[in-house]
Amino acid sequence: MSKPRYYFIGDGDKANLDFPSLRFDYLRCPYRFEAIFEHGVWRVRGAIEDNAMHLPEGSQCLHYGQQLFEGMKVQTGADGKLYAFRPRENARRISDGARYLHGPEIPEELFLRGIEEVTLANKPYIPPYGSGAALYVRPFYLGIGDNVGVKPASSYIFRIFVTPVGPYFIGGFGPEQGKAFRVSEYDRAAPMGTGHVKAGGNYACSFHPGAEAKGSGYAEALYLDPVEHKYIEEIGAANFLALKGDTLLTPKSGSILPSITRRSIMELGEKVFKWKVEERKIALIELDEIDAAACCGTAAVITWIKEIAGADKKWSFPFDKRWQQLYDKLTGIQTATEDDPLGWRYEIK
Template sequence: MVATLSADALRHLRHNQGMTTTPTTPVDIDWSTLGFSYIRTDLRYLSRWKDGAWDAGTLTEDNVLHISEGSTALHYGQQCFEGLKAYRTKDGSIHIFRPDQNAARMRRSCRRLLMPEISDEQFIGAVKQVVQANERFIPPYGTGGSLYIRPYVIGVGDNIGVRSAPEFLFGVFCLPVGPYFKGGLTPQNFIVSDYDRAAPNGTGAAKVGGNYAASLMPGQQAKQTVIEGRHFADAIYLDPETHTKIEEVGAANFYAVTRDGRFVTPRSPSILASITKYSLLYLAEHRLNMPVEEGDVYIDRLDGYTEAGACGTAAVITPIGGIQYGDEFHVFYSETEAGPVTRRLYDELVGIQYGDVEAPEGWIVKI
């Protein structure tokens, strides 16, 4: 069983590790300039799977993993991860956004890579412990920042053959972050890549490192490309089977608004099921009263959409100003302003996360 630590237990842990900080000790961070980069926080969670079971796990100050040189995570990519956030609300409380959905997606990723699954109880309990232990790093309400939480599972232990690992580590760490794309709700331009993010029947639907490794070069090429003075934030990936339909936008999901007012997101077995995307589908239908659908978004039919965007835990919602496809550049609503549907969805989603808008049942876990 993994539960939130009591205040006494947390003080005892910090004392045993020789730490002089407390969860309320101020940190030397300029919240107004906070970006999306690694910042070491106080404590992180680690649990080991061995002999058929996960142990209870522990919090540790050590941010360096000590694993075998034969670990399957190093040689064969046997690993997966998640990303979710905690938010400081106006009244000073802490909200974690939909951690049960991240737990469920991590189990799907673990099954795909033959790794032992993490229960909701252990996953959410570990996340709560890490957030509570690093409370001083949660950006204050009103700064636009949040506490990014990164759970992961990796195959470890002495091994050399292509097989599932003899042991596994489940870890959770966190860090304060600002916007993933600079400028907040400012439209970004993207360019269609010739590369595939994932194979048609591969691991595209799992949140595994190999998918992101495959995106590094096309992402870099997109950011280095300049066409008629335009710069691009990242690459857009088409479906790997026909190269005719939009699948993902960099490390985020894609959405669009049709001319007749429907909210559309791509459907494909090689797309990672974004928790943010499914939250937006729900909000578009139930809060904005829009028809919603998951379906094909053909790259040569962009004229049928009035708005488009990228969405995900890190990106939240990033409006897409335009898409470069070959020699053609298609502008959606504007290259400088977010469209009205995008702005309403952003205000609704972010309002829920920061506690300013009533959340659908079960979306918020409070600490």
């Protein structure tokens, strides 16, 4: 890609931020990327400065939740280069969602170009290698227009903002950093609903269960399947993983978000570590037989679980060194301290 039009005097210098102390919070960066879909074509506005948006009041995204988002990270590698992680998978997932919400897909080329442009335009805000922080990249998609009926929009905004972030669960990763989760009596997604796409509405209905879990001292809510309340689905904004004997397990369900981190971990388990891996239903009661548990996602990376509290039973789990192996390999691929056998790093230059 050619050099962006946006630059800082002293280009390459870092913004005056305490990168190692960052939390998972929004910090307004100078530029965001935007494209508008109108009359059947995407018009690229490129990197713009205004972080506020001016939307028609009848917009479908405001009334009927015609909205999607993605979450990914750009990290500075040990070699000083900038890397995204499997961004084509995010491009595919947002377009899967767009088809489901009856809007236009986002061409992969537009998605990748947006990620590259917004990253380079905000270069001083990209945390340095070794700071423990990353540039969080938030692409999102809104149905807009002068409308009042319940129907898909004819115009769309695709925007990407970035913000430097620290760890999602305070404390980062390590044998002392296990988290406790509470089984929720509520559902985050309906069977045959929108749980498998990253639509904002799925998150609105997680606020109440999340607040209840946090209010009683847990890191997040763990959801069960919405049909029988018997099988484990996922945790807040992270998928679930378990180790049972020599097998790495993850739930199979049509109502969880297909996590790119999870898919990567399952592939690492199978192809790099040569473990047995299985994607299948995992009953809550099967926790009796499970040796170790964790959750994973772009924000959570791999977070091991020390406790799961059900309505009338608690399960405790030890730290398992296989979580460390997976964490080291995954983050090593992301930051170029490990080789990249499956071709997942995407250099931004």
